[in-house]
Structure formats: C-alpha cells, structure tokens
C-alpha cells in the first residue's frame with residue numbers, strides 16, 4: 001500500500017459532532033481533504049454554515065445536520081439520514097463537548113451544571129457511539145474517535161478546578177478502552193484524542209490571564225491552533241491506524257509528560 005492509500009479516505013463517510021467550531025471543524029477539513037464525505041453535526045446552525053463556507057472556499061464539500069447530542073431522537077435521526085443517503089458510516093468523531101459551565105470547587109458546585117456537562121460530554125458520546133456502531137457492526141468495519149482531554153488523564157485543578165469536566169473526560173477515556181475491547185474482533189477500532197490547550201471557543205482564550213495561565217502550564221510555552229489536530233484525526237480515521245485500538249493519543253505540547 002502506498003502512503004496515499006494508507007492515509008486516503010476516498011469513498012468513506014465520516015460523521016463529526018461539534019463540527020460547527022474549533023476541533024470538530026478542523027477534523028471535518030482533515031477528512032474532506034483526504035477524500036471522505038464529512039457529515040457535520042452541531043446544535044449551532046450558524047457554526048455549521050461557517051464550516052460549510054470554509055470548506056467550500058477550499059473546493060471541499062460537506063453535509064450538515066443541525067441537532068443536539070443530548071437528544072436521542074436527533075442522534076438517531078442523523079445516523080438514519082446518513083444510512084439512507086450513503087448506506088454506510090465509516091468514521092465517527094464523537095467530538096462535541098463543553099467545559100464546566102461554572103468552574104469552581106466541588107462544595108460550591110451546582111447540580112444543574114453537573115447534570116448538564118454529564119449530558120453533553122457523556123450521554124451524547126454514548127448515544128452517537130451506539131447509533132454508529134449499529135451500522136459499523138452491520139458493515140463489518142468502522143473507526144470511532146472520541147475527543148476526551150488531557151484532563152481525562154489528570155485532575156484539571158493543577159490549572160483550574162473543573163470537577164465535571166475531569167470526571168466526564170476520564171469517563172470518555174475508559175469508555176474508549178471498553179468499546180475497543182468489545183469491538184476488537186469486529187474490525188472496528190475505537191480510540192481517543194486527549195488534547196491539551198487549543199485556541200477554540202471552549203475556553204476564554206480572549207482573556208489574557210487565561211492565556212497566560214495555560215501557556216505557562218504548557219512545556220512548549222504556546223497554545224495550539226485547531227489545525228494542529230488534523231494529523232492526529234486523519235491518523236486515527238484512516239488505515240494508518242489499522243492495528244491501533246483502545247489508545248488515547250495525547251496532543252498537549254508536553255503537559256502530561258510533567
């Protein structure tokens with residue numbers, strides 16, 4: 001196999017949640033450039049339109065579906081639409097997520113905010129993985145790439161306190177390992193990406209104190225741009241990672257090496 005064949009995604013269909021912004025948009029771009037059809041899912045219709053415009057400016061196209069990852073009906077309808085239109089689903093980037101709505105110490109944590117982050121960062125990941133796996137098991141192949149976080153591997157309080165975020169991202173890491181084992185003999189690979197600090201709408205990257213704190217914590221002494229996730233995304237979505245499953249790739253400028 002040539003290196004183009006190993007990394008190429010021609011004829012593949014990739015579903016990306018949270019593709020209306022940041023890392024999800026970069027993932028959509030990566031798979032489109034490699035020849036796949038990206039199906040971009042997000043609750044932000046304006047963000048989806050911007051993703052579509054950005055891709056089309058570069059001669060790439062995508063399908064957009066507006067919906068909420070916490071709504072099982074939206075999730076199942078999106079996957080059914082893909083099945084009807086393409087008859088296959090090769091890649092799922094389970095990427096939509098939020099940070100703690102109000103970061104702080106746990107004894108002051110609000111129950112509603114706890115439930116909200118669990119609903120998006122965990123339940124949404126479960127709904128989409130289940131729906132995608134129904135097709136992947138039927139077709140006898142597939143790739144699932146869950147976006148966790150470096151805060152799924154360590155407590156976030158070394159920079160700022162986010163109990164809900166750390167708990168949900170740790171859950172995504174171990175959910176990834178469990179699914180990898182469940183589907184290892186079914187030609188379906190399940191891996192996770194654990195990003196460090198990427199400049200997106202997830203955090204207040206327009207606040208100088210936040211930028212100073214996060215940059216200082218990062219051994220490479222800079223923050224990442226969303227485009228820096230593209231190589232990892234393509235690696236885990238393509239046959240380049242054909243013998244990789246249950247892995248959590250840390251892309252963090254050295255934070256977790258400390």
Ligand SMILES: NC(=O)c1ccc[n+]([C@@H]2O[C@H](COP(=O)([O-])OP(=O)(O)OC[C@H]3O[C@@H](n4cnc5c(N)ncnc54)[C@H](O)[C@@H]3O)[C@@H](O)[C@H]2O)c1
Nearest residue numbers: 018020021022023043068069097149195197198200201202
């Ligand atoms: N940016 C970082 O520094 C960083 C670090 C580690 C992990 N992550 C993870 O990367 C993923 C992508 O985040 P990002 O940095 O691109 O942030 P972002 O805020 O720029 O993008 C997240 C996207 O998810 C969408 N979304 C949120 N809730 C949704 C819902 N209920 N239904 C449908 N769509 C929803 C948003 O509309 C948005 O378009 C998240 O899971 C996040 O936790 C980001």
